Amino acid sequence: MSPKIERKHPLNALILGLLVSLGLWAAPQDSQAEYADVVINNYADAAGMRPAVFPHWFHRIRFRCKVCHADLGFQFKAGGNQITMAKIIDGQFCGACHNGEVAWSVENCAMCHSGIPGTPTHFHGSTLQRLIAPAYKPLDPKETAGVKYDANNEKNK
Amino acid sequence: MNITARFTALALPALLAGSALLASTPTLAAGAAAAPAVSDANIFNRNLKKTADPNPPPWEDGIHDPENEATHALQPPKEAYAGLPTSTYGNHIDWVKALDDGLIRPRWDRVNSNEEPFVMDLDIVRPVKASMPDVVFPHRQHTEWLFCSNCHPAIFVPQKGANQINMSAILLGQKCGVCHGKVSFPITTASCKKCHSKPKPEGWTPPLSDATLKNPWK
Numbered sequence: 001m002s003p004k005i006e007r008k009h010p011l012n013a014l015i016l017g018l019l020v021s022l023g024l025w026a027a028p029q030d031s032q033a034e035y036a037d038v039v040i041n042n043y044a045d046a047a048g049m050r051p052a053v054f055p056h057w058f059h060r061i062r063f064r065c066k067v068c069h070a071d072l073g074f075q076f077k078a079g080g081n082q083i084t085m086a087k088i089i090d091g092q093f094c095g096a097c098h099n100g101e102v103a104w105s106v107e108n109c110a111m112c113h114s115g116i117p118g119t120p121t122h123f124h125g126s127t128l129q130r131l132i133a134p135a136y137k138p139l140d141p142k143e144t145a146g147v148k149y150d151a152n153n154e155k156n157k
Numbered sequence: 158m159n160i161t162a163r164f165t166a167l168a169l170p171a172l173l174a175g176s177a178l179l180a181s182t183p184t185l186a187a188g189a190a191a192a193p194a195v196s197d198a199n200i201f202n203r204n205l206k207k208t209a210d211p212n213p214p215p216w217e218d219g220i221h222d223p224e225n226e227a228t229h230a231l232q233p234p235k236e237a238y239a240g241l242p243t244s245t246y247g248n249h250i251d252w253v254k255a256l257d258d259g260l261i262r263p264r265w266d267r268v269n270s271n272e273e274p275f276v277m278d279l280d281i282v283r284p285v286k287a288s289m290p291d292v293v294f295p296h297r298q299h300t301e302w303l304f305c306s307n308c309h310p311a312i313f314v315p316q317k318g319a320n321q322i323n324m325s326a327i328l329l330g331q332k333c334g335v336c337h338g339k340v341s342f343p344i345t346t347a348s349c350k351k352c353h354s355k356p357k358p359e360g361w362t363p364p365l366s367d368a369t370l371k372n373p374w375k
Contacts, residue, residue, distance in 0.1 A: 032210070033220040033221070034218065034234050036340045057248050060252070061261050063264050063267070064263045064265050065302045065303050066265060066304040070306055071267060076335055097267065102267060111231070114231065116221070116222045128334075
């Protein structure tokens with residue numbers, strides 16, 4: 001079973017364009033990208049490149065987590081690895097594979113730099129991001145000692 | 158987010174503004190003046206958001222730029238997922254089963270496709286005070302994918318019961334939540350029992366709270 005690949009209808013693109021120009025699109029929480037897609041945009045926007053998008057689903061079909069997160073040293077933190085092109089062409093991070101040996105080489109800029117400009121670094125579809133309100137955070141007893149609940153306090157509104 | 162819904166959201170205030178203009182003209186105002194405005198906030202689901210298609214192709218997913226030619230050269234997830242066992246959350250794929258059944262063969266080494274993982278079969282039971290079934294942490298499924306150093310000692314001290322874990326920490330992305338809710342299966346109604354998998358003994362009831370035991374109005 002191979003699903004049909006549909007290109008976007010021109011009218012949809014028009015409406016999309018309209019909405020984008022009205023500033024109503026682009027909020028990452030409204031997108032519905034594949035679970036665990038990572039947008040990495042520490043520096044890309046500032047350098048005039050589209051943000052990089054890393055698809056976990058695609059890579060985990062080919063590699064166990066261990067390869068990247070133990071052997072190659074990717075920290076468990078979106079945007080936390082300070083990845084740059086200088087490091088990539090030296091064989092670090094994405095460059096350990098995207099070197100024309102294990103995977104296609106680095107000159108295919110737009111394959112990685114495919115994000116919508118302006119999208120902040122984030123981890124797509126995370127449980128934390130999907131909660132209606134922030135998860136309950138246990139109060140620090142030191143901070144709350146002797147404090148009575150005050151409904152009129154701005155902080156409690 | 159679906160485009161029609163956005164479009165309505167956009168058009169609705171405009172329509173309302175239009176009718177407000179009409180209502181304020183002298184001829185119509187006489188009859189309608191006293192009618193209080195009814196809030197248009199009473200939609201059935203204020204907070205529930207349903208995703209129409211959980212695995213859209215990159216060019217429709219809202220984070221990839223459809224204006225970028227190469228976006229259309231990326232693989233749509235559904236093309237890769239055909240034939241893999243499904244679930245109802247996360248990628249909507251049961252990755253553990255896909256691996257156990259040999260339907261995917263992810264490498265344990267960057268270049269050597271024959272290297273075997275270092276799998277350890279050790280279950281750790283974590284009793285839960287609340288009514289939820291106890292948590293069983295299975296090392297086997299984890300060491301199929303991960304190395305010991307991915308968890309020990311940064312996330313968990315390797316000693317049974319030595320780690321404080323609770324649901325709010327997990328939901329905030331700590332402990333089990335470092336991965337579950339990010340890449341591994343997320344925390345949602347249908348997935349609770351994946352972790353909470355050891356049923357409470359027959360006849361178990363939750364302990365009563367002090368406020369109930371000492372309730373003066375009983």
